[in-house]
Amino acid sequence: MMKKITLLIACLSLISTVSFAQSFRGLDKSPLDRAYLPDHFAHDIKFAPERNLPDSPILKIDYSRPQKKGRQVFGGMVKYNEIWRLGANEATEIKVYQDVKIDGKLLREGTYTMYAIPTEEIWTIIFNSDVDQWGHYSYDDKNDVLRVDAHVLQNDQPVEEFSIQFEDSEQGVALMYIAWDMNRVEIPIGY
Numbered sequence: 001m002m003k004k005i006t007l008l009i010a011c012l013s014l015i016s017t018v019s020f021a022q023s024f025r026g027l028d029k030s031p032l033d034r035a036y037l038p039d040h041f042a043h044d045i046k047f048a049p050e051r052n053l054p055d056s057p058i059l060k061i062d063y064s065r066p067q068k069k070g071r072q073v074f075g076g077m078v079k080y081n082e083i084w085r086l087g088a089n090e091a092t093e094i095k096v097y098q099d100v101k102i103d104g105k106l107l108r109e110g111t112y113t114m115y116a117i118p119t120e121e122i123w124t125i126i127f128n129s130d131v132d133q134w135g136h137y138s139y140d141d142k143n144d145v146l147r148v149d150a151h152v153l154q155n156d157q158p159v160e161e162f163s164i165q166f167e168d169s170e171q172g173v174a175l176m177y178i179a180w181d182m183n184r185v186e187i188p189i190g191y
Contacts, residue, residue, distance in 0.1 A: 030064040030088035030162075037174050037189065039166040056097050058174075058191045061114070063092040065161045066180075073181040074118055083136045086116045086125075086178070087162050091133040101190035102127070103148040115139060116178075122149050123178075123185050150178075150185035158182050 036042060041057040066088035071077055078084050086092040092114040099108050102125075113133055115126040127146040128139065162180040166189075169175075176187045 028064070028089070030066040032089075033063060033065050033164075035061045035063070035164045035166060037166040037176070037191075038168050039174075058098060058100060059094055059096045059189075061092060061094045061164050063087040063114075063162070063164055064089040065163065067162075068158065068160050068181055074183055075120070078118060078180075080119050081117065083126075083139050084116045084118060085133075085136045086114050089134070091115065091136060091139075092164075093131055094127065098191065102146060103150070103187055104190070105146055105148060107146050112145065118152075118183075121152055123152060124149050125178075125185070125187060148187060150187050153184050153186065155179060155182050155184055159184070 034042075037058045037060075038044070038051070038053055040048075041053060041060070044051050045053050064087040066077075074080065093111060094114050095111045096107055096109050099106060101107070107127055110129075111131050112127040112129060113131050115128060115136055117124040117126070125148050126141075126144055128141075128143045129145050130138070130140060130143040133139070158181050159179045163177070165177050165179075167175040167177065172191055174189045174191070176189055178185050178187070
């Protein structure tokens with residue numbers, strides 16, 4: 001009798017485990033990614049000791065990467081002169097591990113949400129203290145801690161997936177690139 005009860009419990013556990021495993025969501029259409037300054041920090045701290053990286057990054061950005069898929073990006077999916085979450089899904093977040101200067105303006109250590117207001121010629125990049133936001137629906141400019149303007153530059157080729165990346169510099173200044181489709185902005189970061 002005890003063996004039958006044990007077997008029944010084991011079977012029920014297996015069935016509940018299988019049914020639970022089947023409830024996972026599929027792959028996100030705009031997958032989450034992470035960019036570090038110094039570039040590729042998490043990988044290279046372990047596998048590229050010749051880079052002599054600091055013990056912690058200067059900053060990291062978590063963002064979702066929507067894809068162009070033949071659509072009109074700016075002036076289409078992303079409206080001009082309107083607040084944009086700077087990616088897809090959750091609003092982009094930046095964790096600043098030490099005080100930095102974004103385009104010469106001080107941004108203190110902390111975690112912020114990043115937004116943009118794109119136009120055809122200039123993007124206003126916004127750092128906001130209200131974190132853990134879905135999209136831009138709860139955006140409140142009263143929580144802005146910094147705004148910088150960046151001129152729109154043209155890419156040589158289209159960038160299919162929205163991307164953020166850093167170019168390191170040994171003089172304590174780096175460039176943050178934000179690009180999608182034929183547009184990109186470059187923002188200097190001093191540390």
